Amino acid sequence: MSPALETLLLPFSQGEIAAPSRALFLGAEPHPDLKAWPQVTGWQPLKPLAEAWEKAGFARVDEPSGTWPLVLLLPGKSKDETLAAFAKAHDLLEDGGTLVVAMANLGGAQRFEKELEKAAGKIASLSKHKCRAFHAVKDGTWDEALLAEWRALGVPREVGGFLVEAGVFSADHVDPGSALLVENLPKNLRGAVADLGAGWGYLSKAVAETNPAVKAIHLFEADARALACARKNLGEGNFEYHWHDVVAGVPGKYEVIVSNPPFHTGQATDIHLGRAFLRVAAAALRTGGRLLLVANRQLPYEPELEALGLVWRKPVENSTYKLLFAEKRMGTSNDFRR
Ligand SMILES: C[S@@+](CC[C@H](N)C(=O)[O-])C[C@H]1O[C@@H](n2cnc3c(N)ncnc32)[C@H](O)[C@@H]1O
Structure with missing residues (x-):
């Protein structure tokens, strides 16, 4: 199990965030703690990980849609991909919903936490397992211009x-x-x-x-x-x-x-x-x-x-x-x- 996944779930096991009724997990990877949650739907583009997620008994979608009270995110490796994922996660949140992200320190966790802070304003974060988990609430004050820039990074380019x-x-x-x-x-x-x-x-x-x-x-x-x-x-x-x-x-x-x-x-x-x-x-x-x-x-x-x-x-x-x-x-x- 990846250290980022362990860290992603710490805000819940430590009681900082209550597990909600429904959650969407972008970059989904199975974790035993998630079994206790009422409903977690995963999106995972990498076939071996998608299979592991389904084998563990979780629901998976090919393309996430709708809005969710909680979005969990384990981003990929590239800068553009990560910023585009922040914008996508924002768009998939209900008003008042929470985005929780975890990344390895070596993968630029601190840098990306700062990036998310630029869009979301207020961020809470914790550090463990050489990773950071940080979360923000969609409170209607996110920087729309920055989100538009990040969305564009997710559009296929030539x-x-x-x-x-x-x-x-x-x-x-x-x-x-x-x-x-x-x-x-x-x-x-x-x-x-x-x-x-x-x-x-x-x-x-x-x-x-x-x-x-x-x-x-x-x-x-x-x-x-x-x-x-x-x-x-x-x-x-x-x-x-x-x-x-x-x-x-x-x-x-x-x-x-x-x-x-x-x-x-x-x-x-x-x-x-x-x-x-x-x-x-x-x-x-x-x-x-x-x-x-x-x-x-x-x-x-x-x-x-x-x-x-x-x-x-x-x-x-x-x-x-x-x-x-x-x-x-x-x-x-x-x-x-x-
Ligand atoms: C070195 S890249 C080559 C990509 C492409 N053929 C090209 O020449 O640009 C290797 C490719 O294998 C894919 N890959 C990695 N693990 C795989 C797996 N277990 N099964 C199928 N494809 C995999 C990667 O996503 C990547 O696209």
């Missing part, structure tokens, strides 16, 4: 011809690793393609534009906001969109898999996540199929490809990134649950 929303991966530029893969994409791809961790659709679009023999492209992405952007960027056509945790495996078999695998969970480097992507890719490739990867140069993916029985080569490497192209030859056996 990045290199794509629509991209604050908070998703690479929200203000094309990832240079992905650009390197696109520059070196083979032009003879055919059949069904999967894009694992597809983000807002950059790799899928390049595959579609440069490979007319490709029949279908399946985009698998954990972040619902990124996937919604991908849908806007690519349209329907030959694309299929899956809000999906790739670590759990993917349905179907593919002639080609492209990926710039994630290697972070929250702030921390998580090499297991990238390795899991490789295992899932190997299991989903047809015999003769190709895996086209880009990765940061220092990530040790070659031994994993080797262990999965894929035949690989490194066609391009620069000071930061490498491309790894692998093939599943006849007789290769692999199982991503290994």
Whole structure:
């Protein structure tokens, strides 16, 4: 359980705020204390966390609406995303309702508390677990001009011809690793393609534009906001969109898999996540199929490809990134649950 989540609920366990009849939790993560609350509805764009929330027995919505006496907020990592979330939370509060936010100190809790204070005026806060929880009441005096600025930060903006929303991966530029893969994409791809961790659709679009023999492209992405952007960027056509945790495996078999695998969970480097992507890719490739990867140069993916029985080569490497192209030859056996 994250320290920010523990801290978020302290104002309630310490009696500073009474648990209300209904609450909306933006960035919802399950906590045993919430079980005692009469009604908590969660919004969570990240599939693994959304699944954990539902598995714990809580109600979830794809898009929050209406107004609520209490909004709990665990914001994401980026500044624009957090400020936009403050405005969204404000708009989802009833008059007289309370917004409670918690953030890690290292994630800029103090700075963001000050930002919220600029809009809300009066803020109460407490500090614990290297995090801060701060709350404000929607009392009719919030700074409307500032809220309008923050709302605008949540509207998808254009990045290199794509629509991209604050908070998703690479929200203000094309990832240079992905650009390197696109520059070196083979032009003879055919059949069904999967894009694992597809983000807002950059790799899928390049595959579609440069490979007319490709029949279908399946985009698998954990972040619902990124996937919604991908849908806007690519349209329907030959694309299929899956809000999906790739670590759990993917349905179907593919002639080609492209990926710039994630290697972070929250702030921390998580090499297991990238390795899991490789295992899932190997299991989903047809015999003769190709895996086209880009990765940061220092990530040790070659031994994993080797262990999965894929035949690989490194066609391009620069000071930061490498491309790894692998093939599943006849007789290769692999199982991503290994
Ligand atoms: C390095 S980014 C690449 C994004 C996109 N392909 C591009 O080139 O811009 C990795 C993507 O994987 C997604 N991701 C992280 N964990 C995931 C998971 N368990 N299942 C599916 N996608 C995941 C992230 O949200 C992110 O969009």
